[in-house]
Amino acid sequence: MQVITSYGVGRVLNSGHPGYKKGDLVWGTTGCEEYSLITEPETLFKIPDTDVPLSYYLGVLGMPGLTAYVGFYDFCAPKKGENVFISSAFGAVGQLVGQLAKLMRCYVVGSAGSKEKVDLLKNKLGFDDAFNYKEEKNLGEALKRYFPEGIDIFFDNVGGKIIDAVLLNMRLHGRIALCGMVSQYPLDDPEGIKNLMCIIYQRLRVEGFVVFDCFHLFPKFWDFMLPYIREGKIACVEDIAEGLDSCPAALEGLFTGRNLGKKVIIVSQE
Amino acid sequence: MQVITSYGVGRVLNSGHPGYKKGDLVWGTTGCEEYSLITEPETLFKIPDTDVPLSYYLGVLGMPGLTAYVGFYDFCAPKKGENVFISSAFGAVGQLVGQLAKLMRCYVVGSAGSKEKVDLLKNKLGFDDAFNYKEEKNLGEALKRYFPEGIDIFFDNVGGKIIDAVLLNMRLHGRIALCGMVSQYPLDDPEGIKNLMCIIYQRLRVEGFVVFDCFHLFPKFWDFMLPYIREGKIACVEDIAEGLDSCPAALEGLFTGRNLGKKVIIVSQE
16 A cells, blocks of 8 residues: 655654654654654654644745745745745745745735735735735736836745746846755646746746755754744745545645645644 | 948047047947048057967957857856857857856857858867758757767857757856847747756756947957967957958858858958
């Protein structure tokens, strides 16, 4: 039987590994199941701080959190007050990138796929503005409206035609961090991007990164992030479902845009 | 009457500017004409070293030379022994990028549009290999043949479909410097690039640059380059025509690939 794996939080019931003992709280790669046999303990991390919800280790304190942290600070090279655009801004990564950008007093606009997400970006997560890309006939024009002076930083989780629209609106020496291309994964034939000329005209830097390269940064990241979470300066919107049965729908929701923030499935409260 | 401007080398006949006196040799933006009235002397540079052919200040010691120097060292961030691919490799910029890469003991392959250029790249300019892109049905397959272990650095003067082919062949943490897109300038509708996903998978950095931002580096560049030229360690292939009448054909040759190296038009030997 093939078990679907995902990131999970759990408690150690038994351990033959000297680094883990019964009762330890851990997060990492687990099966989507009630009890997991972990044969590669190097994929686990111990949870030292339990004064925040444990599910945060799946989102804002986990892989999506580190993705946002590394992507924004290392690859976007942000400067105070710059203009930042984030696609799929209400996703687990986008939420945090926007809030990190606000901590640097940037002007932050996000795109998302529903009115509800747009409202939450503006009213709960502190984005300066947000728009529903599905309601925009011309993404380039929309971006010109939100960024009349252009975009310094584009943090992209989506790929495809949004890149073309952004390229037309980038400022000199802008930076584009390519984090994911969720719009393109389901396509056999990816969309063609036509405005790469802007990379030359505007002297842009485009970089792709993968968070798996950066796991050694988790301790530094937690030291940075935990105080903000404890002080309520960083919010975390989770979309919580109960029971293993909700796994398939949750996975589908990633690609249909139905999940509202970081999708968490509670297998058991204990 | 509209005068076509270009880069030219000339001798000052008369000057009302304290920085220039009769007899000085200069290069910079001039008209395509026998005598030019320079109203913006900040576009001129004095020629201090006349032990090299004056025409070199239009190519290997001029704007194309600085483009190669800045693009390769600053934007490609080369390491000794890396795999380097250059498109339009026999152009004024590409020639020099390849030779700079060989100075760093890189493995260097260039693409060009004729057998004659390919032969010169291999036999006169020291490229490890070169190919005629017009004879390759599948550019991605061609690159896989020349770079079985992948490409670390792509210096692109061409744009369009070559980028897609290269993206499929880049190594982890590779760098792509976008210098020009000569294949795309004549098109109303640029070609779509489909393989941007590789920028994420392979953790690539893509940067565009414009040499006009770097003119302050000319003195440093000349200090670096002149010894190599004097010692014959850097070659410079020029395509020389006589007489102003050859201007239109020279310009057309830029876009049809007919020029064989840096195009120089001799208006007068004195």
